[in-house]
Amino acid sequence: MKISLTINGREVSADVEPRTLLVHFLREDQGLTGTHIGCETSYCGACTVLVDGKTVKSCTMFAVQADGASITTVEGLADNGQLHPVQEGFWERHGLQCGYCTPGMIMSAVGLLQEKQSPSEDEIRHAIEGNLCRCTGYHNIVRAIEYAAAKMRGEEPPPPDWEEEEVSV
Amino acid sequence: MYPRQFEYVAATSLDEAVSALAGAEFAKVMSGGMSLIPMMKLRLLSPDVVVDIGRIPGLDQITDAGDYVSIGALVRHAQTASAQNLPRALVDAASWTGDVQVRNRGTTCGAVAHADIAADQPAAILALGATMVARGPNGTREIPADDFFVDTMTSALQPDEILTEIRIPKVGGATAYDKLGRRGGHTDYAVAGAAAWVQKDNGTVTNCRVALTGVGTKPTLAHGVAEALIGTDGSEQAVKEAAERATEGVTVLEDLYGSEEYKAHLAKVYTRRALTQALAQL
Numbered sequence: 001m002k003i004s005l006t007i008n009g010r011e012v013s014a015d016v017e018p019r020t021l022l023v024h025f026l027r028e029d030q031g032l033t034g035t036h037i038g039c040e041t042s043y044c045g046a047c048t049v050l051v052d053g054k055t056v057k058s059c060t061m062f063a064v065q066a067d068g069a070s071i072t073t074v075e076g077l078a079d080n081g082q083l084h085p086v087q088e089g090f091w092e093r094h095g096l097q098c099g100y101c102t103p104g105m106i107m108s109a110v111g112l113l114q115e116k117q118s119p120s121e122d123e124i125r126h127a128i129e130g131n132l133c134r135c136t137g138y139h140n141i142v143r144a145i146e147y148a149a150a151k152m153r154g155e156e157p158p159p160p161d162w163e164e165e166e167v168s169v
Numbered sequence: 170m171y172p173r174q175f176e177y178v179a180a181t182s183l184d185e186a187v188s189a190l191a192g193a194e195f196a197k198v199m200s201g202g203m204s205l206i207p208m209m210k211l212r213l214l215s216p217d218v219v220v221d222i223g224r225i226p227g228l229d230q231i232t233d234a235g236d237y238v239s240i241g242a243l244v245r246h247a248q249t250a251s252a253q254n255l256p257r258a259l260v261d262a263a264s265w266t267g268d269v270q271v272r273n274r275g276t277t278c279g280a281v282a283h284a285d286i287a288a289d290q291p292a293a294i295l296a297l298g299a300t301m302v303a304r305g306p307n308g309t310r311e312i313p314a315d316d317f318f319v320d321t322m323t324s325a326l327q328p329d330e331i332l333t334e335i336r337i338p339k340v341g342g343a344t345a346y347d348k349l350g351r352r353g354g355h356t357d358y359a360v361a362g363a364a365a366w367v368q369k370d371n372g373t374v375t376n377c378r379v380a381l382t383g384v385g386t387k388p389t390l391a392h393g394v395a396e397a398l399i400g401t402d403g404s405e406q407a408v409k410e411a412a413e414r415a416t417e418g419v420t421v422l423e424d425l426y427g428s429e430e431y432k433a434h435l436a437k438v439y440t441r442r443a444l445t446q447a448l449a450q451l
Contacts, residue, residue, distance in 0.1 A: 018177035041211070045268070108270070
């Protein structure tokens with residue numbers, strides 16, 4: 001079946017089998033391997049992308065359903081080599097360890113910050129309830145998103161936790 | 170993990186969708202696909218034809234129709250969760266359905282038609298006494314919530330019918346939904362949950378409906394609770410006594426998330442909590 005869609009601002013046409021999942025189309029047909037496949041059962045959120053501005057698990061959507069849609073993947077966030085504030089936040093606040101969940105976490109954070117400029121910690125934690133991380137325990141991910149939120153509001157991000165703590169020997 | 174091959178029909182009207190269903194050996198309707206696609210990926214379901222109603226215009230609205238509020242087939246959980254004109258029980262049930270990504274794509278009508286035994290919104294729909302509107306080859310029919318949930322993942326919808334609308338009656342009173350999620354708090358499917366609707370007149374409970382989810386083979390009305398509470402003053406003691414009858418006539422089933430005994434206990438606890446929260450609004 002023929003589909004036409006926009007991926008990271010680029011117009012794409014392709015012929016796909018109806019059973020092709022959007023995540024497979026992005027990774028295998030389009031070579032956009034930034035979007036990860038984690039659990040394949042709609043739980044882990046590693047495959048999260050934006051479809052017409054809303055976060056969606058691309059392992060739970062057929063590519064044919066995206067006909068006519070505008071998709072943003074993690075590859076579409078940086079602007080001319082300048083990291084998106086959320087990407088910068090994950091870098092600056094050590095929001096990742098192995099990196100597997102990171103593209104999905106970042107896309108969920110982008111989705112949240114589109115809707116809420118100043119989310120509370122509670123709102124951030126709820127916003128990533130569809131994304132599982134098995135390394136970091138979420139703490140630094142939350143800090144990374146707080147960093148990005150401040151940046152996007154044009155404010156100075158809060159200092160990192162490790163500068164606030166007193167080190168006793 | 171690919172599903173088996175299938176024929177994909179992107180319907181542009183309900184008539185087209187209904188005729189695609191009628192002409193197929195084994196067809197499934199897809200709106201958001203949040204339940205259907207995982208089942209197809211696990212090959213628990215392998216329909217010959219998937220009829221995608223996701224592009225049909227005009228079905229994505231919550232509209233006030235006078236006596237009732239209409240939820241169209243393509244209203245997403247996120248829309249229901251932020252609706253100003255729907256009862257609190259349903260709004261909360263929608264806001265605790267799945268996660269953000271699922272709520273962006275899955276639909277209230279889809280979740281109700283899917284009739285998962287541990288889903289949130291079917292319980293609210295049942296407590297509210299909603300009406301389902303189904304379209305099939307012989308036209309449109311209305312199905313009361315009390316007759317809609319037949320068995321595990323089985324509704325009164327026929328294979329050639331589409332749930333096009335849910336009508337939430339404007340009955341007054343107050344409503345609440347509360348649950349224990351599988352991942353704690355309100356997150357994930359319900360280990361057990363209860364939706365309640367109560368009305369009071371001159372300090373006396375005149376009407377009550379409580380529906381349970383997660384504890385049996387389908388969303389179920391707790392008739393004993395309503396019977397016990399109606400006519401009382403709705404006090405803490407009255408609610409406590411009524412909630413004790415939550416599982417009366419209900420076949421409680423154990424699953425991976427709890428034993429029969431635990432589920433029966435939770436049914437009472439969440440019945441009490443939902444009733445208390447609803448009564449507090451009156």
